[in-house]
Amino acid sequence: MNLYIYLLIFLNFFVINVHSLIDGLYCGKENCYDLLNVTRAANKQEIVKAYRNLARKYHPDVAKTSKDKEIYTEKFRTFANAYEILRDEETRADYDRMLDNPDQFYTHYYRYYRHRYAPKVDVRIVLIILISVISAIQYYSQYSNYYTAINYLVTVPKYRIQAQEIAKQEGLLGSNSNESSKKNRGRKTMSKQEEETILKRIVEQKLDIKGGYKKPSITRVLWLQLVLFPYYLYLKLQWHIRWFYKFNINKHELGEDEKLYLICRNLKVNREQYESFSEKEQNEIWERQIWIKENCVQWKAEREEEQKKKLSESGRYKAYRRYIKSGGPGQITFDAD
Template sequence: MAAVSPLPVCLLLLVAALLLPASNAIYCDEDDCYDLLGVKQDANASEIKKAYYKLSLKHHPDKNPDPESKKLFVKVATAYEILKDETTREQYDYAVAHPEEFFYNTAQYYRAYYGYKTDPRAVLIGLLLIVSAFQYIHQLTAYSQAIESVKQTPAYRNRLKALEFERTGGISSKKKGTKQIDKNLENELRGEVDLQIQGVKKPSVWSLYGVQLILLPYFIGKLLTWQICWFWRYRVKKLPYAWEDACYLTRTSLRIPDSTWQNIDEFTKEDLVMKRLWEKANMERHMAEARKGSRRRR
């Protein structure tokens, strides 16, 4: 059997000798936290609290001007901060029982005292506010850019000129004899032009993620109420579909968003609703007719 070299053993003993006191030092320096408070290791929270109050009154700088007493007061306060909390107390007891696990004990200590202690709810609220702010800025930027693009189109300029003609009876245009619209009148007329841009909506606070999360219980309740009313009205009582509900079924059958549906003229809406496209046979017939019409246009 090979002999064990004494050098590695000596190194291990040296490391152990250095680490054993260090495990305690990260908490109460070289002192024992229980000894500083004068309590046993199995003392309960009430006993620890009473011992701390008694020692703090005795060694408080306002009560005792002795410099040594002031140092002892700091040590007692530190020991109490460690032992009053169940988590840090367990970590301290573990460090005393397992001084060889120096790196683990040090990591636990710094995580407890210098780790992130902010309430997760506050973090979530802050994150939602930041995300919502960026979302609103993005919506506002996209909408502004789309509006500016529309204002450069001939259709928009023609609409402004038509409104100017209606407002002034053509007098202003005849006087100027130019294509330029008066700036003040243009600013007034812009508010009367309905700019409907498909795929771009005006920024709304109600569409922000943070607001929607807050109103989630309301939306869930509203959805459940709507489902119950729908089931009672059209499944149990077998009533004919109301106009709004028929529009909803038609829109969902065609898989078009609400904003697109709102831009369809009333005659086309009525024609689509009358076809009852939510029924499979009617939808198949409608799609076949649409394909035939597309071929003829080609």
């Protein structure tokens, strides 16, 4: 009876061991530990030592005949594969898991191919390259937008005439006066391209462009924003704590900066957008005390009514309404004649 029990235990272990080795995964039907003549308890140094001994013994260069070389090449490839699997701790852990849990067939396939085809490049390097590329594109976009704006402003008569006057005052361009003509008589006539370059430089120096076309700055690229994020976060928290303590608890009177902050928040614009408003609009905003939310709501409603009134008095809008009343665009129907 005891003999049968031992036989069943042996057969059960043998069946599990056979089925735990999946063809096409890791070392196939072979056991990676057996291939290197080591046990599952072997450490990394023992695995390296065993592989080196086998590599020296079965290296293809050691073979004496062509037939032996083919055999050695196949064995050497098998040993190298087993070594690659067992030397990596994560892959070895997955392999041991397959030996211990042969029934989890699909899980073993997933883990094996995840290691086999996973990218070998460090994710940190990929992130650094990606952030650097984005930062370079951002700076180039800023540079391109800024000089597109400069090139356009030079063609606007208002700014071009002002730039020409400044250039003449600074002696960068010749004037029509007799004195300047005598002074510049021996000089070579300035080319059109040189004149354009001077005018662009003056426009760039004298005009402060805002918004998306403002002067490029390295502080607006992703790299610097990520580096300075903790500092900006600290300033933001400090500002809110100061606001809460000064105005919510101590009830101090609002200063101009605080009022301007509330104005921008109520109007849902940033500081640059506010500065792009005309002087008349800014004066009206301060006169109406738009930093108070109720005043802002009322002011917005009044502006909407004014816009509707202007629209209703517009000739184009009246023509459009008549067009709609008369039936609008023709409609296609499929009614039988």
